[in-house]
Amino acid sequence: MNPFLLPTILASTSGTPDSGFSFGALMAIIIGAIFINNFVLSRFLGICPFLGVSKQLDSAVGMGAAVIFVMALATLGSWVVYHLLLVPLGITYLRTIAFIIIIASLVQLVEMILQKFSPALYQALGIFLPLITTNCAILGVAVLNIDEKFGLGYSLVHAVAAGIGFTLALVLMAGLRERLDQAPVPRSLRGLPIAFLVAGAMSIAFLGFAGLGG
Amino acid sequence: MSLTREFTKGIYKENPVFRLALGMCPFLAVTSSVENALGMGVAAGFVLICSNFLVALLRSVIPSKVRIPCYIVIIATFVTLVDLIMNAYLPDLHRSLGIFIPLIVVNCIILGRAEGFANRNTVPAALADALGMGVGFTFAMVVMATFREILGSGTWLGINLLGSPYSNQPILIAILAPGAFILMGFILGFFNMIDNRRKGGAL
Numbered sequence: 001m002n003p004f005l006l007p008t009i010l011a012s013t014s015g016t017p018d019s020g021f022s023f024g025a026l027m028a029i030i031i032g033a034i035f036i037n038n039f040v041l042s043r044f045l046g047i048c049p050f051l052g053v054s055k056q057l058d059s060a061v062g063m064g065a066a067v068i069f070v071m072a073l074a075t076l077g078s079w080v081v082y083h084l085l086l087v088p089l090g091i092t093y094l095r096t097i098a099f100i101i102i103i104a105s106l107v108q109l110v111e112m113i114l115q116k117f118s119p120a121l122y123q124a125l126g127i128f129l130p131l132i133t134t135n136c137a138i139l140g141v142a143v144l145n146i147d148e149k150f151g152l153g154y155s156l157v158h159a160v161a162a163g164i165g166f167t168l169a170l171v172l173m174a175g176l177r178e179r180l181d182q183a184p185v186p187r188s189l190r191g192l193p194i195a196f197l198v199a200g201a202m203s204i205a206f207l208g209f210a211g212l213g214g
Numbered sequence: 215m216s217l218t219r220e221f222t223k224g225i226y227k228e229n230p231v232f233r234l235a236l237g238m239c240p241f242l243a244v245t246s247s248v249e250n251a252l253g254m255g256v257a258a259g260f261v262l263i264c265s266n267f268l269v270a271l272l273r274s275v276i277p278s279k280v281r282i283p284c285y286i287v288i289i290a291t292f293v294t295l296v297d298l299i300m301n302a303y304l305p306d307l308h309r310s311l312g313i314f315i316p317l318i319v320v321n322c323i324i325l326g327r328a329e330g331f332a333n334r335n336t337v338p339a340a341l342a343d344a345l346g347m348g349v350g351f352t353f354a355m356v357v358m359a360t361f362r363e364i365l366g367s368g369t370w371l372g373i374n375l376l377g378s379p380y381s382n383q384p385i386l387i388a389i390l391a392p393g394a395f396i397l398m399g400f401i402l403g404f405f406n407m408i409d410n411r412r413k414g415g416a417l
Contacts, residue, residue: 096290104282188404
């Protein structure tokens with residue numbers, strides 16, 4: 001690949017280095033991924049960790065940070081493999097298999113590197129990392145970036161924004177569930193059912209952002 | 215344990231969605247219409263049956279240290295197959311299920327059955343289990359989609375049930391994202407209520 005094309009590839013929205021960078025498009029991607037099409041509350045991606053790790057605020061923050069990090073890495077890996085390996089070889093139908101292998105090995109790699117070089121961070125994020133391989137939000141963001149024909153730069157921005165949106169939903173939910181512990185919930189609704197009802201109420205609130213897209 | 219018992223446990227007693235709360239992402243996302251729910255159920259069921267079969271067949275060949283990556287590759291292969299077949303023969307359904315077809319790979323039901331059942335059981339038992347879980351998943355999705363489609367568009371599988379006065383002004387929120395969460399909350403609550411009533415005591 002011609003290295004001089006790199007800046008234009010970074011900015012391109014179509015995956016080919018012809019369309020330029022636009023601040024409006026960038027903002028639309030960020031606001032869209034965090035609020036309008038929030039990964040959890042409107043796209044239904046990453047529901048399992050959303051319900052599983054939202055019982056306490058600090059673990060929710062840890063999970064959110066791990067997801068943002070892995071999403072950005074997985075997007076980088078999957079974009080590069082898709083556009084520089086699968087497309088030139090004409091084997092784009094192997095996309096799903098390739099992406100899941102990339103994500104699984106990246107998560108494993110991150111876990112080993114963290115364990116070796118930053119035990120403190122490993123202590124904080126370590127228990128969340130194995131769960132992330134089967135987090136559909138990670139594979140979801142990688143596939144969406146390809147479907148939307150984002151360039152590498154936009155893909156990374158989209159991935160980080162999606163991760164922030166996920167973290168936002170997770171942290172809000174954890175805050176609500178910590179208070180729910182003290183609330184007089186009917187016995188049959190305790191646990192998951194009330195969590196779903198609360199998520200529904202949050203989702204209604206996020207529906208209000210739909211107008212932002214213009 | 216008899217094969218019939220392996221089959222029927224997935225439908226009610228260990229229903230993957232209502233009982234074990236697995237596979238939530240596709241469940242909430244595609245149940246806005248019965249047609250999508252059926253399509254997703256059949257697609258995921260097909261992957262489940264094929265991967266359970268292969269995992270049970272290869273259970274003595276796959277080294278236990280690398281079993282999870284092996285399962286993921288097996289599952290991803292069948293998902294790619296489903297993706298290509300649906301794209302060729304059912305392009306409309308393929309478009310409306312969209313991103314959730316490749317995401318069958320990370321459906322916890324499928325990996326869960328491979329790891330929790332197929333790798334320590336015989337091929338016929340694994341097949342019966344997969345068939346039951348697939349039917350249970352599809353059944354759960356159709357139940358949910360029935361509620362959402364009738365409330366949200368007044369139709370069932372595209373047939374207008376409630377007449378045009380309703381379908382012109384339906385309870386739209388049922389087919390939007392919040393409707394999925396809220397209905398799921400009530401359905402899970404309903405199952406808890408049945409359990410609590412059986413056990414006695416307060417609801």
